[in-house]
Amino acid sequence: xxxxxxRRVLMMIPTLLVISVLVFTIIQLPPGDYLTTMVNELQSxxxxxxxxxxxxxxxxxxxxxxxxxxxxxxxxxLLQGDLGHSFEHDKPVSEVVGxxxxxxxxxxxxxxxxxxxxxxxxxxxxxxxxxxxxxFALSFLGFIGxxxxxxxxxxxxxxxxxxxxxxxxxxxxxxxxxxxxxTWGKAMSVLEHLWVPVIVIGTxxxxxxxxxxxxxxxxxxxxxxxxTAKAKGLAPGKVLVKYPLRMALNPFIADIxxxxxxxxxxxxxxxxVLGLETTGxxxxxxxxxxxxxxxxxxxxxxxLLTVVGTLISDLALAVLDPRIRLEGGRKR
Numbered sequence: 001x002x003x004x005x006x007r008r009v010l011m012m013i014p015t016l017l018v019i020s021v022l023v024f025t026i027i028q029l030p031p032g033d034y035l036t037t038m039v040n041e042l043q044s045x046x047x048x049x050x051x052x053x054x055x056x057x058x059x060x061x062x063x064x065x066x067x068x069x070x071x072x073x074x075x076x077x078l079l080q081g082d083l084g085h086s087f088e089h090d091k092p093v094s095e096v097v098g099x100x101x102x103x104x105x106x107x108x109x110x111x112x113x114x115x116x117x118x119x120x121x122x123x124x125x126x127x128x129x130x131x132x133x134x135x136f137a138l139s140f141l142g143f144i145g146x147x148x149x150x151x152x153x154x155x156x157x158x159x160x161x162x163x164x165x166x167x168x169x170x171x172x173x174x175x176x177x178x179x180x181x182x183t184w185g186k187a188m189s190v191l192e193h194l195w196v197p198v199i200v201i202g203t204x205x206x207x208x209x210x211x212x213x214x215x216x217x218x219x220x221x222x223x224x225x226x227x228t229a230k231a232k233g234l235a236p237g238k239v240l241v242k243y244p245l246r247m248a249l250n251p252f253i254a255d256i257x258x259x260x261x262x263x264x265x266x267x268x269x270x271x272x273v274l275g276l277e278t279t280g281x282x283x284x285x286x287x288x289x290x291x292x293x294x295x296x297x298x299x300x301x302x303x304l305l306t307v308v309g310t311l312i313s314d315l316a317l318a319v320l321d322p323r324i325r326l327e328g329g330r331k332r
Contacts, residue, residue: 005315012307019303020078020296024071027292033063034087034290061087074296083301084293088286093297097279103172104278106190107197114202115209116252123213124245130218138210145207154200154273161196171275172197178277197274201267212251220244246320253320256313261305 035057058064062073077084083093122142126135162168171178172193177186220226221244229239268280279298286295 005311008311008314012311015307016300016303020075020300021071023296023299023303024067024074024292027287027290027296028067030290032290034292035061035063037289038087070292074293078297078300083297086286086291086294088289088291088294093294096282096294097298097301100277100279100282103190103276104280107172107194107201107276107278110194111198111202111205114198115205118202118206119209119213120252123210124217124240126210126214127217127221127248128240139214142207142210145203146211148203150200150204150267150270151273153203154196154270157196157200158274172277197267197270197276200270200274209251209255213248216248216251217244220247249320250317253316254313256316257306257310261302261309 035054039054055064062070065073074084083097085091086093086096089096122138126138129135173186173189174193177183177189180186221240223244226239226244229243230236268284270276271278271280272284283295283298285291286298
């Protein structure tokens with residue numbers, strides 16, 4: 001196990017290096033840069049920007065360097081814990097991301113709890129009661145959840161929240177609490193607004209998890225070891241919990257690899273529609289304005305969480321399922 005962990009950690013270094021090259025290259029693909037976008041906006045507003053000022057700003061932002069030098073400067077800063085400077089916000093990337101990080105983690109954490117709490121009992125029930133009326137009804141709801149676009153569901157719930165509960169879902173709290181210190185009233189306002197984004201973001205994940213758990217559990221229930229356990233007189237509930245259910249939990253554990261990055265990135269489209277103060281809209285705006293240090297550093301942070309989360313899920317799967325071997329076959 002220790003040898004496997006060390007090998008995987010060492011593999012993370014070239015993996016992240018390749019990802020950094022891809023991220024920086026993709027961000028640089030659109031024509032122009034942040035300064036070009038800013039100058040075009042100023043000119044569209046009727047303001048004239050002199051070439052001397054453009055040259056000064058290009059040197060100030062480090063955009064006069066060639067792409068290789070910009071990449072090495074960016075990666076060198078990352079290795080020292082410096083995420084760079086956001087052009088658009090005119091402050092360090094860590095400060096820009098930190099302003100929205102807490103609310104993003106709150107939304108993602110509650111959404112994850114919603115997905116797991118809802119999908120686990122429904123998936124087990126659908127598998128154990130296969131082809132029953134309840135199975136058909138829950139399967140139908142699952143297909144509806146998979147087929148409904150999140151942004152459409154967001155618009156519907158925004159209307160219902162306003163019409164029947166009087167809650168204006170245009171963020172995660174009332175406007176009077178924005179940029180204010182945390183109080184009991186602010187926390188209650190967050191809870192009042194939180195249920196809509198949680199349901200919207202968690203619907204598709206819940207439906208997909210139910211289908212995967214049901215399929216895995218049905219596959220395990222028809223295997224010979226389950227038939228043998230029942231033939232030996234074990235109670236059906238004990239047989240279910242001790243053997244097939246444990247093996248069918250693989251998709252739950254495998255999703256740990258996606259859990260960490262999702263807690264940070266969030267659902268971008270839903271966040272834009274609902275006006276949530278999370279990191280998703282911030283990343284989208286950074287990509288649109290070509291704020292390369294903000295977008296690149298944030299994407300690299302998500303990539304690091306993905307790699308770490310994948311390692312954690314692999315180790316957890318090996319503990320849960322003895323059929324999974326971390327090491328290759330040994331010579332006899």
